Amino acid sequence: MKSEDIFNAVTELRDDQVRAGERKLHRTRTPNFRRIGALAAVLAVVILAGVAAGPWLRAALRRSPAQTEAVPHDTGAQLANTTTEPAKSSNGGAADTNAFSLGRADYPKMAPYPRDDPWHENEAAWEAWWKCYKETHPDTDYSLGINDYLRTAVPTLLSDTGEDNRVVSPLNIYMALAMLAETTAGESREELLTLLNVPDLESLRVQAKALWEANYCDDGRLTELLANSLWLRDRTVYNDETVQTLAGGYYASVYSGPMGDEAYNETLRAWMNEQTGNLLEDQIRDIGMSSDTVAALVSTIYYKASWVSSFSRVEEALTFHGPDGDTNPAFLRRVTEDSTLYSGEGFQAAGAKLDGSGQMFFLLPDEGVRPEQLLADASALNFLLSDSGRSSTDSRQVELTLTVPEFDVSSKLDLIGMLQELGVRAIFDPDRADFSPLTTDVEEPITVSKAQHGARLVVDEDGVLGAAYTIIEMTEGACEPQEPERAELTLDRPFLFVVTNNEGLPVFIGIVNDPKP
């Protein structure tokens, strides 16, 4: 053995051991204030997060999408009558998502991310991946009106949480509303365009396509799958141009069948389960179209990303102080140097980088401040909604001990009241709704009778797994406008979170109130 071997072994010391040698030696033994400070940071950040997931959820997150029973986007299937792997249906039976299909959307196929190949040894694989990535992610600006849409919609979407958790995907809702705008005219369309903050339908198409392309990724590193579908009634004649626009510009699969028929509903649920990786089966189980449904629009998103710097399970029992009392969920912790700790008005926040995607930011309100109060404040809202908001928040670089509970949050929202609150009203009113771009082959006026959004987000030591759907159903006949239900409850130490894409756009955003033991 040579001294060089020892030298090389020293080089391989662990990061935490090397860090120990970064500080100057102490002249005398004194109380270690740095350690006390770090402990305070741990305690502060412990309260930052909120809920626990059961072991089965951790298992679900570790399971790769390829191992889930329904793999979102069977990219092998493009057209009707081709064979796809059956998705597990909501009633446990097998349903063929090609049944009733007029055409399946053609999703981009991406070259695999050559994770295990050193770049200099397999340059071709890296070049292929990067070329494909650039082709599928053209650098098209999608910023038109998006910040105003988020600023308007997110506080409403996160309002009235009561003691419940809330998770929504603003991106998923945007895609559904954009498709809905395509099927409307006159006042109905204008109200939707106003909410989405775009001047006209052409701009919306460019914007929606750019958003879709910027977020869609399936290279084995990041799985972020967006999907849309249009469900038509077989005895109705539709405007072919609108259907083609949805199929081409919005990557929507198109189905046609007998409304109210159980087999057709089964196909709808199977498609939704397939696209959301079975993460929302409990909610999707209750979804079905009725005999007076003229058409339904469905938008989904499935998201799976790993932490760049992994978390470890905390061995000691830590307490989460929730509105319903103290609980002891499993906690995760990691220490990262060169982390940004943000200090805004009424909150502190930190982010954790997701491989191939943006970051997940955890935002902890100050003691006594509720998340909903924070959302009324421009500083916190700006922080949650954009990179520019985050960069304008006071921050400092620190070695951060970030401790968060494992959590699994889901929520189901009736969007009708919220959309009305956001100024979208005509589509619910039979005297004002105009769906003539979709069809005129109806006896009664068409209105939107259902607008439902469901989402779920699971966070564990490996990363983030999430899914969301929005279904908008249009029926013949009158629909009673609904007033938004309101409730206000005093919460203890809940927190907010946002999962962003590479440009800082919120893919998922939510509030955690309810730790699960």
Add this chain to the structure above:
Amino acid sequence: MEDATIIDLYVQRNQRAIEETAAKYGGYCSAVASNLLGCPEDTEEIVNDTWLAAWNDIPPSQPSCLRLYLGRLTRNLAVSRFRFARSKKRFAGMESLLSELEEVVPGGTSPEEALAGKELALCLQGWVDSLEREERQLFVRRYWHGVPVKQLAREAGISQNAMTLRLSRLRRSLRARLEQEGVEL
């Protein structure tokens, strides 16, 4: 710029990665290289080689701590450089470090009889973990970062001789651990 963002630039094969790395960690890597090699020209070259090595290694590597990852690359490059130029006796810092570590090495043991590199690294990590905090700090400071004995003595407020003695005790303790782990003397 945050480390994660810099690493993203490497993954995207964006040459700004190197600029950002140099801007943020140039000083740090220079200090590591300079402690080991003591020669400004070689230090600069090693640091530049460090950026190239990082460019070739990320991806697929995803260092959890970019700074220490770069520090390791710098050390590895420095030892290669040293090996190459050893006959010229140019690198005083490295020479003295290796000479001190020579004490730890069981004499006359052939590479075949020695612990495999990985086992040795694990054994060393276990030994470092067993040290009191200040001794651990001292060992890493001297033998990872290459901080000169004189400076360590100044920091600790003791004489250079006393510091040499402390370091010598540490090396003896490491030698004892290596023997315990089955390294033949």
